Amino acid sequence: MSIAGFEVEVDRGGGLETEEMTLNMGPQHPSTHGVLRFVVKADGEVMRRAIPDVGYLHRSIEKISEKVGWHGFMPYTDRVDYVAAMFCNQGWGMVTEKLADIEVPKRGEYCRVIAAELNRISSHLLSIGTMILDIGAITPFFHAFREREKINDLLEELCGARLTYNYMRIGGVAWDLPPGYEESVLAFLSQLEPMLDEFNTLVSDNTLFRGRCAKVATISAEQAISYNLVGPNLRASGVRYDVRRDEPYSVYPELEFDVPIGLGMAGEVGDSFDRYWVRFVEIKESMKILRQCFRQIPAGPVVAKVPRKLKPQEGDAQIRIESARGDMSWYAVSDGSEFPYRCKVRTGSFAAMSIIEELSPGLMLADLVTVIASLDIVAPEVDR
Amino acid sequence: MDAASIHSRLREKFGDKILSAEASVKDPFLVVDAAAIRDICAYLRDAEGLQFDVLTNQSGVDYREQGYIEVVYHLYSYAHRHYAVLKARVPRDAPVLPSVVTVWKAANWLEREIYDLLGVDFTGHPDLRRLLMPEDWVGYPLRKDFVEPEEYHGISTSRESLLR
Amino acid sequence: MLQEFIDSLIADGLFGGLPRDVAYLIGMLAAGALVVFGFVLNVAGITTFVERRVWARIQSRVGPNRVGPQGVLQWLADGLKLLMKEEAIPFAADARLFKLAPFIVTIGFITAFVAMPFSSALIVADLNLGILYITSMTSLVVVGIMVAGWASNNKWSLIGGIRAAAQIVSYEIPAALSIFTVILITGTLSMQSIIQQQSWLPWDWFIFHNPFTFIGFFVTFVALLAEGNRTPFDLPEAESELVAGFVTEYSGARYLFFFLVEWGNLYVISAILVTLFLGGWQVPMIPVITDSAFGLNLLQALTFVGKSYFGVILIMWIRATLPRIRVDQLMTTCWKYLLPISFANFMGTALWVLIWPDGFLPAELLMTALGFGLVGYFFYRVAYHLRRSGAQITLSPLS
Numbered sequence: 001m002s003i004a005g006f007e008v009e010v011d012r013g014g015g016l017e018t019e020e021m022t023l024n025m026g027p028q029h030p031s032t033h034g035v036l037r038f039v040v041k042a043d044g045e046v047m048r049r050a051i052p053d054v055g056y057l058h059r060s061i062e063k064i065s066e067k068v069g070w071h072g073f074m075p076y077t078d079r080v081d082y083v084a085a086m087f088c089n090q091g092w093g094m095v096t097e098k099l100a101d102i103e104v105p106k107r108g109e110y111c112r113v114i115a116a117e118l119n120r121i122s123s124h125l126l127s128i129g130t131m132i133l134d135i136g137a138i139t140p141f142f143h144a145f146r147e148r149e150k151i152n153d154l155l156e157e158l159c160g161a162r163l164t165y166n167y168m169r170i171g172g173v174a175w176d177l178p179p180g181y182e183e184s185v186l187a188f189l190s191q192l193e194p195m196l197d198e199f200n201t202l203v204s205d206n207t208l209f210r211g212r213c214a215k216v217a218t219i220s221a222e223q224a225i226s227y228n229l230v231g232p233n234l235r236a237s238g239v240r241y242d243v244r245r246d247e248p249y250s251v252y253p254e255l256e257f258d259v260p261i262g263l264g265m266a267g268e269v270g271d272s273f274d275r276y277w278v279r280f281v282e283i284k285e286s287m288k289i290l291r292q293c294f295r296q297i298p299a300g301p302v303v304a305k306v307p308r309k310l311k312p313q314e315g316d317a318q319i320r321i322e323s324a325r326g327d328m329s330w331y332a333v334s335d336g337s338e339f340p341y342r343c344k345v346r347t348g349s350f351a352a353m354s355i356i357e358e359l360s361p362g363l364m365l366a367d368l369v370t371v372i373a374s375l376d377i378v379a380p381e382v383d384r
Numbered sequence: 385m386d387a388a389s390i391h392s393r394l395r396e397k398f399g400d401k402i403l404s405a406e407a408s409v410k411d412p413f414l415v416v417d418a419a420a421i422r423d424i425c426a427y428l429r430d431a432e433g434l435q436f437d438v439l440t441n442q443s444g445v446d447y448r449e450q451g452y453i454e455v456v457y458h459l460y461s462y463a464h465r466h467y468a469v470l471k472a473r474v475p476r477d478a479p480v481l482p483s484v485v486t487v488w489k490a491a492n493w494l495e496r497e498i499y500d501l502l503g504v505d506f507t508g509h510p511d512l513r514r515l516l517m518p519e520d521w522v523g524y525p526l527r528k529d530f531v532e533p534e535e536y537h538g539i540s541t542s543r544e545s546l547l548r
Numbered sequence: 549m550l551q552e553f554i555d556s557l558i559a560d561g562l563f564g565g566l567p568r569d570v571a572y573l574i575g576m577l578a579a580g581a582l583v584v585f586g587f588v589l590n591v592a593g594i595t596t597f598v599e600r601r602v603w604a605r606i607q608s609r610v611g612p613n614r615v616g617p618q619g620v621l622q623w624l625a626d627g628l629k630l631l632m633k634e635e636a637i638p639f640a641a642d643a644r645l646f647k648l649a650p651f652i653v654t655i656g657f658i659t660a661f662v663a664m665p666f667s668s669a670l671i672v673a674d675l676n677l678g679i680l681y682i683t684s685m686t687s688l689v690v691v692g693i694m695v696a697g698w699a700s701n702n703k704w705s706l707i708g709g710i711r712a713a714a715q716i717v718s719y720e721i722p723a724a725l726s727i728f729t730v731i732l733i734t735g736t737l738s739m740q741s742i743i744q745q746q747s748w749l750p751w752d753w754f755i756f757h758n759p760f761t762f763i764g765f766f767v768t769f770v771a772l773l774a775e776g777n778r779t780p781f782d783l784p785e786a787e788s789e790l791v792a793g794f795v796t797e798y799s800g801a802r803y804l805f806f807f808l809v810e811w812g813n814l815y816v817i818s819a820i821l822v823t824l825f826l827g828g829w830q831v832p833m834i835p836v837i838t839d840s841a842f843g844l845n846l847l848q849a850l851t852f853v854g855k856s857y858f859g860v861i862l863i864m865w866i867r868a869t870l871p872r873i874r875v876d877q878l879m880t881t882c883w884k885y886l887l888p889i890s891f892a893n894f895m896g897t898a899l900w901v902l903i904w905p906d907g908f909l910p911a912e913l914l915m916t917a918l919g920f921g922l923v924g925y926f927f928y929r930v931a932y933h934l935r936r937s938g939a940q941i942t943l944s945p946l947s
Contacts, residue, residue: 136779136786227490318469354489
């Protein structure tokens with residue numbers, strides 16, 4: 001491979017002779033979440049450049065969509081981002097509904113939002129848990145995963161699966177909420193709150209943690225927009241933009257929530273700590289949304305009548321939803337047949353991954369791990 | 385700004401570079417001259433009142449029957465909260481298109497992906513390498529006439545039984 | 549003691565016609581083996597078990613509880629498994645150095661036990677260089693780690709080895725300077741004499757001797773943590789950054805040796821701190837128990853090991869809680885903070901000893917009160933957080 005074949009630069013400009021070292025980080029490195037690979041050019045502990053090499057998890061999901069039909073593609077979308085699969089379900093559902101002019105019943109939309117927000121909490125818990133694990137502390141990771149496990153149980157109750165949910169359908173959701181679901185979710189939320197406070201005192205206020213994250217890989221707002229960083233990564237750079245609020249879809253206009261942005265609490269706006277902090281606050285916002293949903297959810301059907309052989313009219317459509325890793329953009333083309341002609345998904349991690357090369361010069365080796373974790377990169381989402 | 389006025393502004397500025405415009409479909413789009421795409425994009429980003437500061441998505445679609453590959457640009461403006469969709473059509477046998485990396489850095493990897501999967505050559509791209517597929521892969525998987533090779537470096541791409 | 553014992557054995561004709569020196573050598577090796585297999589390995593092994601259980605409790609998990617009652621034999625099973633595993637030596641590694649490195653590390657760790665005072669009589673050799681001997685022997689560990697990092701012929705291992713060298717060499721200085729503050733008071737390097745100058749009363753401990761030794765205790769603690777590669781200074785083997793640092797390429801028994809040293813070092817660190825600052829094996833005279841020499845020594849050994857294990861659990865607690873620091877922060881901490889502080893401590897203690905050669909009791913009492921006040925405040929905070937989060941806590945170690 002050409003990127004592995006660096007020429008070695010020898011600095012003979014007086015003093016000690018130093019050589020640049022080419023390090024191969026990944027694809028089986030413990031903190032490259034999934035299978036990412038970086039070719040790192042390092043001068044001792046300081047990186048000159050880290051070049052991402054992706055594609056180890058490429059499963060040609062976009063190509064598969066052309067063969068399996070509109071309904072049949074739904075389970076495959078789970079695999080786009082297995083950490084937050086609900087959003088991919090929802091994205092595919094929404095883009096098909098837009099193409100085929102299907103109206104989702106109100107209760108179906110609420111079910112979607114409940115499932116998605118639960119999934120967002122679990123995804124963010126995973127993100128901040130692994131971030132602190134990558135920085136070297138072990139206990140907070142277990143605390144985060146213990147709570148995430150409870151969400152997995154809740155989602156299993158909802159749809160029978162713990163990771164790849166396949167819960168949504170074109171035109172709504174597969175099943176209504178199970179009996180007693182509201183009570184179990186609200187009970188979970190009320191015990192999550194003190195746990196989050198504990199997590200906050202354990203992690204966010206930790207001097208060593210702040211020292212590791214502060215002013216590391218600061219992304220300015222201009223840079224973030226130019227690289228199309230989305231979601232929490234964009235908000236951490238100080239841009240108050242959330243697709244749920246600014247381009248509302250589903251029932252989000254009826255719900256009230258805040259959009260947190262990075263405040264530079266540990267150093268600069270847009271550094272790794274801000275990205276952590278935005279995710280942390282978003283968990284609380286999601287809890288707020290969930291409580292409202294259960295208050296407002298109407299009775300009725302959860303899925304619209306959609307023909308088994310769905311043939312959307314010719315044309316193309318794009319939708320954007322706010323997934324756990326930010327604005328996820330689905331573009332689908334229909335040629336009027338039973339099969340999608342083309343489907344393309346642009347995910348949050350894809351953009352986040354492409355910025356690392358620009359961020360890397362001058363960072364320490366240990367910072368690269370922080371940056372990957374703070375950008376919340378999930379490998380299957382990059383490769384699809 | 386709504387789609388129609390964006391379209392008319394572009395028509396004013398670029399004239400015959402805008403090949404056609406659809407304002408009444410679900411996502412209003414413009415079909416533009418492929419060679420002028422970078423100028424149009426730069427104008428859209430910088431022009432007062434338009435300010436499309438982000439390229440949310442860039443996709444390639446292979447229209448085999450019509451004989452062209454369509455590269456679709458989905459633009460969005462954080463400043464004005466409006467959308468624009470540009471489509472540039474390039475022939476299948478010689479798909480060459482100016483790169484927009486100089487306009488939006490997000491285009492870097494998006495164009496690499498299109499190059500990788502559809503074989504569109506972006507002139508002026510700083511680092512046009514395959515992104516997802518291995519470097520020595522033959523063919524462009526998302527083209528409609530792509531046939532999967534029998535094997536890759538001695539590894540068979542088919543399975544004897546689907547259950548295995 | 550050992551010499552007399554072997555002399556008596558020779559008199560009994562046990563060694564046949566062997567020369568006296570050979571008999572001594574055999575006797576020393578046998579005693580050494582007894583110490584190593586009877587105590588050192590067990591300490592290291594049991595520490596791994598304790599660490600895993602303590603971590604499990606902190607992280608709301610169960611931890612090992614299957615092998616033996618409550619899983620206490622887990623460490624034995626793990627050790628045997630690792631001993632029996634195949635050892636892979638990388639093709640491109642420097643095989644001789646690669647094989648040698650774990651033994652250098654192990655020597656550096658085990659020889660430290662020679663001057664470790666467990667009770668007034670239970671010590672292998674009360675060297676008059678005691679503490680100096682221990683610090684220099686434990687420094688041998690860094691040589692082994694560097695050799696391991698270099699010989700693995702793996703870039704990640706090399707970075708780990710270099711980090712270890714930089715870190716341990718830097719932190720030797722504040723550690724040594726803080727140890728010297730105690731030596732200024734005692735005027736001796738012998739471990740036994742240092743303990744004998746303290747008593748079982750907390751205000752006679754050197755940690756509360758004066759404000760400078762009080763700070764010196766924490767400086768020593770931090771510096772020794774760094775020397776033992778423990779979180780937050782576990783950079784040489786940073787799991788999430790360097791895969792596993794210098795141990796990446798090791799497997800089987802040689803891997804075991806590295807971890808033996810790692811966990812055994814926990815005990816060494818705490819034992820040094822207990823000896824220097826926390827009164828060592830000093831116990832009050834309790835009429836019935838301490839009348840016999842055996843009872844006295846048993847009580848003293850239990851006190852010493854108990855105090856040391858308190859330190860071990862404290863280090864485990866720290867490891868379970870804190871994240872790792874970065875290389876530049878590591879160096880800043882050492883050179884910009886610990887080093888000036890330890891110099892100030894050194895000078896301060898020197899002045900203190902000049903003014904009050906026999907100690908100054910009001911200051912000692914004050915420092916003791918301060919120390920216990922800090923501990924009390926800590927527990928108050930713990931209770932506060934427990935109340936706030938509404939979490940249930942079970943104090944039974946076996947639940």
